[in-house]
Amino acid sequence: MKVAVVGAGAIGAYVGAALHRAGAEVHLIARGPHLEAMRRDGVRVLSPRGDFTARPAATDDPSDVGPVDYVFLGLKANSYAMSGPLVHPLMHQDTAVVAAQNGIPWWYFHGLDGPYTGRRLDSVDPGGSVSAALPPERAVGCVVYAATELEAPGVVRHLEGTRFSIGEPDRSVSARCLDFSEAMVAGGLKCPVEPDLRNDIWIKLLGNISFNPISALARATMGQICRHRDARALVESMMRETLDVAAAVGCRPGMSVERRIAGAERVGDHKTSTLQDLEKGKPLELDVLLAAVVELAELAGTPVPTLRAVHALADLLATTSSAPAGSAP
Structure with missing residues (x-):
């Protein structure tokens, strides 16, 4: 090979x-x-x-x-x-x-x-x-x-x-x-072949779509987000809307919001990859995490007000963080 x-x-x-x-x-x-x-x-x-x-x-x-x-x-x-x-x-x-x-x-x-x-x-x-x-x-x-x-x-x-x-x-x-x-x-790794990998995609996305943009906007770790009452509620809302979109396009991953947040909480004070990219001045990988789900929601006619609001702020952050100070986005 x-x-x-x-x-x-x-x-x-x-x-x-x-x-x-x-x-x-x-x-x-x-x-x-x-x-x-x-x-x-x-x-x-x-x-x-x-x-x-x-x-x-x-x-x-x-x-x-x-x-x-x-x-x-x-x-x-x-x-x-x-x-x-x-x-x-x-x-x-x-x-x-x-x-x-x-x-x-x-x-x-x-x-x-x-x-x-x-x-x-x-x-x-x-x-x-x-x-x-x-x-x-x-x-x-x-x-x-x-x-x-x-x-x-x-x-x-x-x-x-x-x-x-x-x-x-x-x-x-x-x-x-x-x-x-x-x-x-x-080579010592686990590599299951999944008949429908889309379930795994949505389960992992539940965390990425919420914690990643919030961590960049607030400069906060996953643990800090989980411990902040209103930020945690925001994560819950984003995850529930994401599950609605997944169902609308034909996928129902077997993962509850509560279980997904509990898993993230166990990770503790970890910086998401989006926050790390922001701190290093790298482009933010938000289109596949957030913009794509908003587009899927439009396609399926699913209301996602929380995802839309966070997407607007995260997109503004991505634009301004890569532009010279004072320039128009």
């Missing part, structure tokens, strides 16, 4: 190191000091499950790698539309793209029977730009339940979780999913 990891940051390098340890031919696509460190010293994984070092190939030029069986996308979803030059040199006729993203994926209605079959969501696939770079028929969905961070260039700190749920958009249990799952498990 030949795998290229495009965007070999904390999650991507962790997956690449695990697959390399399982015997796959792995190529990490990265840049800057992180790339140089991986070329020199390999990927060092520091984990409560045991530290290890893997030495997969690493490059900044995918044309050096050539066609692969799987592309594992470790990029943020807001980079997908521009990923074509990185991904296309890696493709052969049957290459699968395992997209490890939060939120609503660009392939959401691909292969899904019902009134919205093949519908494109402009918030996650503007003008079809993502589908042009990453054809939906190549997509294998992936919901990440692992937490990692780059402690230093070439050094991945694994904090918790080893589960990477994957699944086909058309709900089939395909050979390509089973083969990828087997390699991930051989």
Whole structure:
């Protein structure tokens, strides 16, 4: 099995190191000091499950790698539309793209029977730009339940979780999913093949759609949000509206709001990825988390007043945080 990891940051390098340890031919696509460190010293994984070092190939030029069986996308979803030059040199006729993203994926209605079959969501696939770079028929969905961070260039700190749920958009249990799952498990990770990955997407989204924008707007950790009575009530309202939208488009994930908040509360004073991006001056990954659900609500005719209000504020924050002070958004 030949795998290229495009965007070999904390999650991507962790997956690449695990697959390399399982015997796959792995190529990490990265840049800057992180790339140089991986070329020199390999990927060092520091984990409560045991530290290890893997030495997969690493490059900044995918044309050096050539066609692969799987592309594992470790990029943020807001980079997908521009990923074509990185991904296309890696493709052969049957290459699968395992997209490890939060939120609503660009392939959401691909292969899904019902009134919205093949519908494109402009918030996650503007003008079809993502589908042009990453054809939906190549997509294998992936919901990440692992937490990692780059402690230093070439050094991945694994904090918790080893589960990477994957699944086909058309709900089939395909050979390509089973083969990828087997390699991930051989590398020490959990990788269940889910007949309907959309359930996992919505369950994880319940937390991301609420805690992520609120944490950025309030500069607050998940624990601080849970302990603040009115902020907690806001999270509950956002989650309930999100479940209404999921049901309206045909998905009823088996997760209550109370249980989802309790799980977030156990995480404690953790900064969400959106707050971390804000503090680092990076673009905020809010379209797939929040704008997409508002668009789905419009499509289904579902009222979501709380989601709309938070989306307006978060979108303003995303606009102003990336603009020079005093400039018009």
